[in-house]
Amino acid sequence: MKAFADLIKTLDSTNKTTLKVEALTSYFRNAPPKDKVWTIAILSHRRPPRPVNTTLMREWASELAKIPLWLFEESYHIVGDLAETIALVIPPADSSSEKSLNQFLQEIIDLKKKPEEEKKEYLFDNWLNLNYYERFVFTKLITGSFRIGVSQKLMTRALSRATDIDEDILAYKLMGNWEPSKITFNKLILEENEEDFLSKPYPFYLAYAIENEPHDLGDVSNWSAEHKWDGIRSQVIIRNDELFVWSRGEELVTDKYPEFEAFVEAIPNGTVIDGEILPFPEGEIGTFKDLLTRIGRKNVSKKLLEKTPVILKAYDILEWENEDIRDTAFGERRKILEKLYNDVRSEELPLHLSENIRFKSWDEAAKERENSREVKSEGLMLKRLDSPYLVGRKKGDWWKWKVDPLTIDAVLTYAMRGHGRRSNLFTDYTFGLWDEEKGELVTFAKAYSGLTDKEFRSLDAWIKKNTLERFGPVRSVTPHHVFEIAFEGIAESKRHKSGVATRFPRILRWRTDKKIEEANTLEDLKALIP
Amino acid sequence: MFFNHIMRTPLLAFNENGIYCAAADVYLDPWKPVDKAIISHGHADHSRWGHKKYITHHSNVPIIKHRLGDIVVSGVEWNENFTINGVQFSLHPAGHIIGSSQIRVEYKGEVWVFTGDYKTEDDGVAVPYEPVRCDTFITECTFGLPAFKWTPQKQVFEDINNWWQQNQDDGRTSVLFGYSLGKAQRLLKHLDPSIGKIYTHGAIENMTEVLRDQIEFPETTRITRETKKEEIRGNIVLAPGSSHGTTWIRKMVPYVTASASGWMTFRGARRRRAIDKGFVLSDHCDWQGLLTSIKETGCEKVICTHGYTDIFSRFLREQGYDARTEETQYEGETGQMEADKEKDSE
Structure with a gap:
């Protein structure tokens, strides 16, 4: 110890x-x-x-x-x-x-x-x-967990140095379900053991957000685009007549999606597909809110299955005919995936293909991106046609190009102290919008991120001096500061006082130029609901 | 309390200018310009610019003259009584920094003590804190939470010197942050000069120079434009916290940073400031220090001025004290860090 x-x-x-x-x-x-x-x-x-x-x-x-x-x-x-x-x-x-x-x-x-x-x-x-x-x-x-700024990637790097085993191989070994109290270091790290790999997923390849304009990525003909779907990124494994479904958080979620059992019959053994689990009520892609009714339920009732079925929107194929094909170029992998899809597709099988789009110009791509909200995607994914499937978050071959978030100007109403490196600083905020009839601010969202450390410090000092009331750890503050709040999606909600739920709200900018009277109203927010 | 106010104004009251003694027409540590101010110590949130007359302990006189320039100031001794309009005042050591005093006020048999900032441990630089008996005790409570427990400074300085030695062995320069008045001199006094040379940032060197008349300190070297990068290597640099992340500090590459402050108790505080190492060393009382001090005054009433005032006064009420809080503009340890920033940017 x-x-x-x-x-x-x-x-x-x-x-x-x-x-x-x-x-x-x-x-x-x-x-x-x-x-x-x-x-x-x-x-x-x-x-x-x-x-x-x-x-x-x-x-x-x-x-x-x-x-x-x-x-x-x-x-x-x-x-x-x-x-x-x-x-x-x-x-x-x-x-x-x-x-x-x-x-x-x-x-x-x-x-x-x-x-x-x-x-x-x-x-x-x-x-x-x-x-x-x-x-x-x-x-x-x-x-609880240690927040000490050590990612799994960093740990794997150190482990690789200590054992002389390649980082990517270690990342693969550490995936999936293993019980630390039962497994030995030898078995987990050092030994090669084929049968252990039956249920193991591959480490996910994750993309960074694009930094500048896509024009900088060079010739558009080297790139394939597809919509970035808003569900649960997953790997579906069919090996030895068994199905394994892994979420990106390395959680085995096979039991939660019984509709995927049909894949075992339809898809040949030795196949691993990378895709997105999406809700599909009434034969259409639903919202993330629909999917929430399925996440976290182990026993899925028949009624729920009928009301909110799910599909797998397939992006990529990592294993085919028992071969790890991650080093094959993306374009080639897609051909395999598309052939597989065409061979097995049917009304009943919950497998859909995430269509690849080839553009003649980046401007054309930009137009398609504008269309994202309508097709219920978060934006575009850009993938280089000759890219291998890498391990973890890597720059260069894949980029996410999300739509610009929705934004609204709101007033800071409550503050709470943060955790970890923000302990003892008021960094967790609640924001309100004007209810014009009543002439008061109605809470609509909480946000924790988006300010610089310097801004957090200065806002913290202000909050301490402008506290109205204290409710345990929470303080109400004098309405004074306006912030531009960005969020990804918006839907009606009965659970929220405002009647609206926003997805991933965060602070975009501190609008020191605005007075609270200039903040938006609840009606402005509701007008954004599609 | 309502009747109290009608019958008699309290000996010390909190108004928009500071802590006011109406009977003597004098302020204690006022934050707005006034005619006559009794000053507890030299930190910027307690000794502000613009008063017509300053009264303070004589060892604080050179400090506030250095910080505030040409002011009218008179120095008094510890325990020396002086009377203004029939109200008796005296200063008593607060142990916070050199020249820091508690201010005792007595009128018609009633005694109030205002602590300014204080600590109970003898730091080897400031004259140590002495409890003063009183009826009403106006106390700071910067670290008024049971999470704060100081380690004896002997141990902390051993850690600091070991850290310096280790960095030197690794070929790195040690950069130690502490505000320029008080903490910097306390650190300086206890660094082990046999390890290497002690370099200083200009703000710290200037203040230390002022204090060398009163206290003996190890030799220091001011870092100037001419100072060569190579000569600093492996030695220690004392710098105000505000120099962290500036171009000035690049001269110390390769370096390791540390901060010495009570806030370093929190893991989050150190990480937030992106400092490599935190030493828990404060010029304020820890939780137990506050409780013991209050008890030793024999007071019935406590007024908490800055720090975790609500929490601390609630706890005191549960212990049977008549305790409350008053809003002031004192800022404790954070305040000095900010003040250092202003000072350095001048």
């Missing part, structure tokens, strides 16, 4: 990527194999289930710190991280534990089944016998 806590501390105390990779590499060279597996698991968001609910942890921590619960809660709102708050308020200890990371995690797994009294005793015992940083790490293992 000591080595792991030191690693987290090092990662936490530098902003330099090279130093982070160095620290991780050295850890992966020296740590015991079981600890390595757990470290990989933790850094790729595979924590064991939370053994104690956080309400109890707050109560116990305040008891141990001999402070009232409300004071603990206030401290938590300001510190912005539960494990950090607990580690700070309870009395200091100087000891350090000899137990390994693996031992701690096994204990944490076992803790889940224990009675409440034993859980409490276990936490008290460890809290009082670990030094500040170990205690923080220990509590983090129980409560």
Whole structure:
């Protein structure tokens, strides 16, 4: 545990990527194999289930710190991280534990089944016998993920240096379902094992947003375009007469989409398709809101299946006739995909092709992009015809070219303190629009991002001086500042006070030039609903 | 409380100019220009420009003269009583920075103490804090949360010197941020000059020069246009926080940055400022320091002026104190960082 806590501390105390990779590499060279597996698991968001609910942890921590619960809660709102708050308020200890990371995690797994009294005793015992940083790490293992600026990509790079195994191969090995408590480092990383690969997806290739004008991409004839659909990016695997559906978040979601079972019959074994799961009510592509009724439901009722069926809109094919064809040019892969599609297509099969569009000029492409909202896409994807299917987010061959967001000018009405690097700063905002009849501001969206650190600091200072009322961690502020809020989509909603739900709202600009009277009205917003 | 106000104005009241003593017609640490001001210490949010007359501890006189220029100021000693319109005033060490005082006010048997900013630990530079008995205690609570617990400075300075040594071994220059009045001198006093040379940013060098008359500090070298990049390497540079991210700092490449502040308690605070290392070192009281100080004054009433005032006064009320908050324009540790910025941009 000591080595792991030191690693987290090092990662936490530098902003330099090279130093982070160095620290991780050295850890992966020296740590015991079981600890390595757990470290990989933790850094790729595979924590064991939370053994104690956080309400109890707050109560116990305040008891141990001999402070009232409300004071603990206030401290938590300001510190912005539960494990950090607990580690700070309870009395200091100087000891350090000899137990390994693996031992701690096994204990944490076992803790889940224990009675409440034993859980409490276990936490008290460890809290009082670990030094500040170990205690923080220990509590983090129980409560949540580490936000220490280490992406899976960075971890894979370090692991690659420590093992001399190629990064892309490691990325592939780390995909999918594996249980850190059951697998050995040898089996996970070092061994070649064919049968393990049965359900494994390929790492997704992700595109960056285009930086300038597409004209800079050169000759338009080298590029293929298609609409960027607004659903769940997925890989559908058919191997050994079995179906596996993976979401981009590396979650196995096969059970949630029973309509895809039909693929096992129709599509030959040894095929992997990259596509988008889209809602398809009444024979048309629906909205993301429709899809939300399917996400998160394991048992899909017959009624729901009828009301909101889904389809797979196929973008690409990664495996064909049991061969990994990711190195084949995109244009060639598409030909295979299109042939497959034409061979199997039918009314009943929930497989659709995402049409490729070839343009004669970039201006023509721009026109098609303008059309995106009407066809219910988010914009265009541009893919170089000779591009391989790469691993992770890479620049150059694929670009996303989204439509410009919808925007509206709104007034800042409430603020709350942020988390992580924004702890103790008011960075989570609520915005209102004018209800003209009542002459008051109605809340319509929350947004957390879009300002620079400098703007956040200055707004934070202003909020502290212009607070009207406090409701726990939330403050209402004097209506004074106008912000241009951007969002991707908009729909009517009964759950929102404003009657409108917006998708991905974020701050586009701080309109210091505008007075609150010049902010938009709720009617202006509703006029944007298609 | 309503009747209190009708029957008698309080000895110290908070108005739009600052903390006002009507009986003496004098202000404590006013934020708007007034005729007569008693000043607790030299930080910009407590000693502002434009008063007709300043009264402060004599060790603070050169500091505010340096910062505010040509002002009319008289210096007094610790525990020296002086009377204005029958109201008795005296200054007592606050331990915050060199020359920082608590201001004691006594009138018709009633005693009020205003802390300005203060800390309980002896930092080896400022005259250490002394508790003063009073009826009403006007206190800061910059770090008035149980999350703040300072480590004894001996340990912190060991860490700082080890960090410097490590950076030197790695061939890197150490850049340590702290505001130019107070923190910079405290750091300077405890750096180990046997490791290497101590370089300073101009703002810190100027202030330190003023204070060398009163306190002995290790030798420092001002960084100027002529300073060669190679000579700095492996040594330590003391700089105000506002120099982080400016072109000035490029001269130190390859360097590692650290900040010494109470806010470094929070992981988020350090990461937000994009600083490599944070040392938790404050010139304010931590949670326990505040509680102990309040207890030692024997006061019944507490007024919280800046920091986590609402939370802290609520806790005090639960402990049986008659505690409330007052809006002021003091800003605690953040305030000094901002003030440094203004100062440096001049």
